[in-house]
Amino acid sequence: MKRFDICVIGAGIAGLSLAARLAHRASVAVIEGESAPGYHASGRSVAFAHFGLGERVVRTLTALSLDDLKARPADDRAAPAEVHPALHIASQREVPRLDALEDVHRAFGCDYVRMSGGEAVRYAPALRTGPDYCYSAILDRGALKLDADAILQGHARDIRAMGGELNLGASVNSIARSGEDWVIDTAASTFTSRILVNAAGAWADEIANMAGASPIGIEPRRRTVISFPGPHGTDLSQWPFVKTVGDGFYMLPEGTGQLLASPMDEGASAPCDAAPEEIDIATIAERIEQSTKLTVSRISHSWAGLRSFVRDELPVVGFAKDAPGFFWCAGQGGAGFQTSPALSRIGELLVLREDWPEELEAKGLNPSLFAPSRLGA
Ligand SMILES: Cc1cc2nc3c(=O)[nH]c(=O)nc-3n(C[C@H](O)[C@H](O)[C@H](O)COP(=O)(O)OP(=O)(O)OC[C@H]3O[C@@H](n4cnc5c(N)ncnc54)[C@H](O)[C@@H]3O)c2cc1C
Incomplete structure (x- = not known):
């Protein structure tokens, strides 16, 4: 013993x-x-740190954690995080939700800028713009991509x-x-x-x-992620983490040529070695093709994990x-x-x-x- x-x-x-x-x-x-x-x-996990999820307590914990996550390791180990912008996007109908999220960014002292859909494509060129797509956005320049x-x-x-x-x-x-x-x-x-x-x-x-x-x-809830190749010959590494302010999707670069995307699904699950369901893979591919000019012609990889909540x-x-x-x-x-x-x-x-x-x-x-x-x- x-x-x-x-x-x-x-x-x-x-x-x-x-x-x-x-x-x-x-x-x-x-x-x-x-x-x-x-x-x-x-x-x-896709391991990204941003203010687009949770409520006051979770966001306060996030704000209190950012400096530690950004700290350079004292020894030879890999850096745990790098600054990588997050682009929160909204259709015209979702603008009130984006306004509320802007209040959150202001309250937490984030380094952010509010912009139109037209300006947002300077950062994420594949986005469709217009009242039903990316109409307005917040670019949070202090978000973190975690390792x-x-x-x-x-x-x-x-x-x-x-x-x-x-x-x-x-x-x-x-x-x-x-x-x-x-x-x-x-x-x-x-x-x-x-x-x-x-x-x-x-x-x-x-x-x-x-x-x-x-x-x-x-309550374990399943979340699905796919990985797919971006446009041939385009370096995607500087594309922001893009997240819809309402139901929809998030997407972020992986290396220079691949994108990760999730339909932000929340299917209830028993505790298990979670695997993606076909419907969730099809949903994210469809949402990416609807909301962007990207084609999901081949899914390189897909997986799911359980995010566990209490009531x-x-x-x-x-x-x-x-x-x-x-x-x-x-x-x-x-x-x-x-x-x-x-x-x-x-x-x-x-x-x-x-x-x-x-x-x-x-x-x-x-x-x-x-x-x-x-x-x-
Ligand atoms: C697809 C996806 C994307 C996510 N994106 C983000 C993100 O961008 N940012 C973020 O902050 N978070 C994100 N999360 C959430 C984050 O990953 C979770 O909050 C976190 O990993 C939970 O950690 P945990 O240690 O509680 O659970 P786990 O990592 O599941 O660890 C629990 C461990 O307990 C062990 N265990 C269970 N039962 C036993 C037993 N009987 N005996 C011994 N060991 C046992 C398991 O094997 C497991 O290793 C994401 C999650 C998913 C699934």
């Missing part, structure tokens, strides 16, 4: 970013069922450097109590710790069930009320990367039961917003 102060179940961005902070303060083991970190949602793999590997390296363990191929089979400790039996070894962090993404309620803790009602769509970070030492770190939805520096800091404060900082209170953030007790857990 391996003994640690804290065991973290799940080596996605939620578990790794929190474990990397905790490893400075305690002995930590990360327990992951798959053979590599980030196999599920975190490895399937998900570099971020995950960086956290894994930090955990190991602090003497923590990353245990792969260690699918949790059962969780029991022994005195004041949790005993976690996995496919690899048995672990014991006083504190158990549940960062199991779409499986978070299954882990709670094993531990006898109340569930939070996690109020805010993250769940805090101790369970009915299971001593059982700590939730789940429900990151569609913003798990762009909020990870701030959310892992909040997780660290709450796991270690430290005072809530004035600076977070001043931003309108307090522990009750994240507490599992709001969901009866």
Whole structure:
């Protein structure tokens, strides 16, 4: 039996970013069922940081995270992010929504400019313009393209450097109590710790069930992405991340010649190794061809991942009320990367039961917003 102060179940961005902070303060083991970190949602993310999703709390967490995401690594590791503009587009009918999004950009002090559809094609030349297409737009020059793999590997390296363990191929089979400790039996070894962090993404309620803790009602929702070649001979690398302000699509360059696109689908799913559905692939190809002058003649690659929410769509970070030492770190939805520096800091404060900082209170953030007790857990 391996003994640690804290065991973290799940080596996605939620578990790794929190474990990397905790490893400075305690002995930590990360327990992951798959053979590599980030196999599920975190490895399937398009990993872009922008203000076009979420509401006040998620956007505040994003704003608090941008500097950390942009920071140059002190050692030889890959940079976690590069500045890459985001273009939020609206049809004439959607202008009120774009106005509201402009208010958000102004409130968060973003480096943005409002423009007409005609001006937007200077940045994204393939867009169709006009009342039913791109009629008005916001260009956010401070958005970030994140390197998900570099971020995950960086956290894994930090955990190991602090003497923590990353245990792969260690699918949790059962969780029991022994005195004041949790005993976690996995496919690899048995672990014991006083504190158990549940960062199991779409499986978070299954882990709670094993531990006898109340569930939070996690809702995994499938999101599909396709990759397709852009116009032959065109360097696409400087095209912005383009996102419709309402239902529609987002699209961003991958390297110089490929584009990634998503119909922003949200089909309900059981926790699973998610795969794209034909209807969602067809939908995104059709939306791209309707809204742009691009032809999706060949889909190079497609995949899907699960974004996991609870009913109020805010993250769940805090101790369970009915299971001593059982700590939730789940429900990151569609913003798990762009909020990870701030959310892992909040997780660290709450796991270690430290005072809530004035600076977070001043931003309108307090522990009750994240507490599992709001969901009866
Ligand atoms: C297509 C797509 C696009 C996205 N785009 C963005 C974006 O642009 N920006 C952004 O910030 N976010 C984005 N997201 C959201 C982001 O990816 C998620 O919020 C984040 O990855 C959730 O991380 P997680 O660690 O909670 O979950 P996961 O990465 O799923 O990690 C949970 C881990 O727990 C492990 N686990 C589960 N059960 C067990 C068990 N019994 N034993 C051991 N291990 C177990 C799993 O194997 C898994 O590795 C996107 C997501 C998707 C799917």
